[in-house]
Amino acid sequence: GRLLGRLRHWVFDGESKPVRMNARDRNDSEVYMKLREARNEAVRRRMAPVMVGLVVLLAIVYLAITYVTPFWNWTVLVSAMTLVGWWGAPADKPVAGRAVDGVKTPKLTSDAIVSALGSLGIGELNKALAKKPDAIGFPNPIQRDGDGWRADIDLPLGVTAGDIIAKRQELSSGLRRQIGCVWPEGDAKIHEGRLVLWVGDRDMSKAKQKPWPLAKPGATVDLFKAQPFGTDQRGRWVEITLMFASMIIGAVPRMGKTVSLRELLVIAALDPRAVLYAFDLKGTGDFAAVAPCAHAYGVGDEPEDIERMVAEMRELREEMRRRIKVIRNLPESVCPDNKVTPELAARKDLRLAPIVVAVDECQVWFEHKEYGEELESICTDLVKRGPALGIITILATQRPDAKSLPTGISANAILRYCLKVQGQTENDMVLGTSQYKNGVRATMFARTDLGIGYLAGEGDDAKIVKSVYKDATDTKKIIAGARARREAIGNVTGYAAGEEVDVEAARLDPLADTLAVFQRGEDKLWSDVIVGRLADLRPSQYGGWTAQNLATALKPKGVKPKQVWATDPETGKGANRNGYTRDALTTAQNNGQ
Known part of the structure; x- marks a missing residue:
């Protein structure tokens, strides 16, 4: 078997595979095609003599079995070799050992869980177990759930599921399982002391994930539906x-x-x-x-x-x-x-x-x-x-x-x-x-x-x-x-279409623009009047602004709105409303400079 494996590796040019795969991963199609052609040529050269050799070998074996050695001699020889091999094998290296399932973990038992919980060092839990060994309850049988075991656990009075969850690392040690296999969760719908413990056969972080359905060629999505x-x-x-x-x-x-x-x-x-x-x-x-x-x-x-x-x-x-x-x-x-x-x-x-x-x-x-x-x-x-x-x-x-x-x-x-x-x-x-x-x-x-x-x-x-x-x-x-x-x-x-962004829109200076909308003789303006004039000044940038938007934009400049007495441009009547003074805006601008 080993000889055939080595022969196959040589015939199909296994030595060049890493180089070819590297070219493929780099998307270097020219180098990949050259390497592939060279490999195919090597396979063609090596295949012919190997096939001839195998045919000759099989013919020799067939002739020897048929005409040279009687069948019963072969039977005795094979039986004797089997017995000697079994008898002479080292005790710690048997020819054939017991079949072992390396994936399936031992059954999760209530005794193992109680022992693990008792090792966490939670005071109330240990006191309860000392008084009453069966203080930890199991309302449902421990059973297989997917690729693991599920246990529903009622913790002693005064102990919450959160106490156990906080010690997940210690719990995995107590169960003698990898931390990626141990997943404690609470079930507050029942009560705060209900713990749902799921122990997987494999470490969740290392387990192979199922193929993502959306990775299939041609997959589409409707965002209105769950994905x-x-x-x-x-x-x-x-x-x-x-x-x-x-x-x-x-x-x-x-x-x-x-x-x-x-x-x-x-x-x-x-x-x-x-x-x-x-x-x-x-x-x-x-x-x-x-x-x-x-x-x-x-x-x-x-x-x-x-x-x-x-x-x-x-x-x-x-x-x-x-x-x-x-x-x-x-x-x-x-x-x-x-x-x-x-x-x-x-x-x-x-x-x-x-x-x-x-x-x-x-x-x-x-x-x-x-x-x-x-x-x-x-x-x-x-x-x-x-x-x-x-x-x-x-x-x-x-x-x-x-x-x-x-x-x-x-x-x-x-x-x-x-x-x-x-x-x-x-x-x-x-x-x-x-x-x-x-x-x-x-x-x-x-x-x-x-x-x-x-x-x-x-x-x-x-x-x-x-x-x-x-x-x-x-x-x-x-x-x-x-x-x-x-x-x-x-x-x-x-x-995605190659369109440019109007960066100038981000370079606006709301403070300077606010000062610009003050007309000659105006020392105070209400906020709603200012945003209206700003919208007229730069519709694409200030259109839709509210007094709150103005306050947010001017706050980093060190100026905040306050009650100011000004005249309504339409009615000519004065009133107190939130607004800004020219002096406050000018001071903020000078401080910024």
Whole structure:
């Protein structure tokens, strides 16, 4: 057998395979074809003598068996060799050992669980076991559940599922299983002391994931329907519905946050109608593979990059306002719920196709000295009002805190995906208030649990999900098909179509423009008068601005609105309203210089 294996490796030129595969992976078709032709020529040269040799060998064996040695001699020889081989084999290296199933783990028993829980060092638990050995209850039999074992456990009085979840690493040691196989969860629907323990046959982070259905050639997506996002501990697909929702993704660095966000962008790209805004503030180009389908694409945090993104987000804010007017003016028979429907999204005349905005490392925006407050205001508005208008906002950060995820955003996001985080505050910032207390703790994930997190908002309960990993090469293949389908329906716009962004729009100086609308002799103006004049001054930039927009734009300049006495230009009557004085604006401008 070994001889035949070596012979096959030589005949089919196995030595050159790594070189050929390397050329293929580098997409170097010229080198690959040359190597392939050389290999085929070598195989042709080597195949002929080998075939002749095998025929001769088989003929010799056949003649020897038939005419030289009687059959019974062969029988005795083979039997004797078998007996001698069995008798002479070393005791620790048998010729044939017992069949071993290397995948199936030993049965999970109640004794093993009680022993493991008792080793966690939880005071109340140990006291209860000392008084009553059967203090830990098992309301249902321990049974197989997918590729693992499931145990429903009633913990002693005063011990919560969260106490056990916080010690997942110690629990895996007590069960003598890999940490990636041990998944404790709470079931608050029963009571706080109900623990659901699932112990898998394989480490979830290392187990081979089923082929992603959306990676098949020709796959398309309808964002109004649920799509496969990842698999749970049992290997079952978990779906996510992006439409009518905003989403937050949080994790410490290097846990798969960006890859998960890129997967969501790929899902959106597979809907030929969808308009994509992809912003990579980390600056590493992780979204470059999706760029051929993106209406807006930005990478990096240099001043010119931020200015371009600000211009695109202002454009998006105006698009949201346009959609509000369109929805408001549609008859009730066409739009009964005042939101975008699949039928409305399909109508090209209304231009209400889904818009997906993905921002990685969003804290870079919200902490920006010049544009931070404006970008926060735009994103908050999109998260609050955008979902009903077909605008889906997905924000990801490696620092889930109040600055990175402002309250107006974190409180209104429906979908949440939290990979490993460090503490309770970060956990609840991403997953929602009291989730840590309820036993949904992303702090339990290990550093090896790459791409694994809690998905909340899709159903009543948060689920542990492993997102789909597709590297840049695989992503490009999927996006190439998505791009072709977009070209077929004429939906390649913005960045993907090679259009330039009006960066000048991001370089506006609201303070200087506000001073410019003061006429001779006017020392005070109300805010609503100022925004009206700004809209006349630069309609494309200030059209639709409110007094609040003006206040947000001028606050970083060091000037805030206050009650001012001014005359109404139409009636000629004076009144006290929120506004600005020329002196305050001039002082702020001089201080800025």
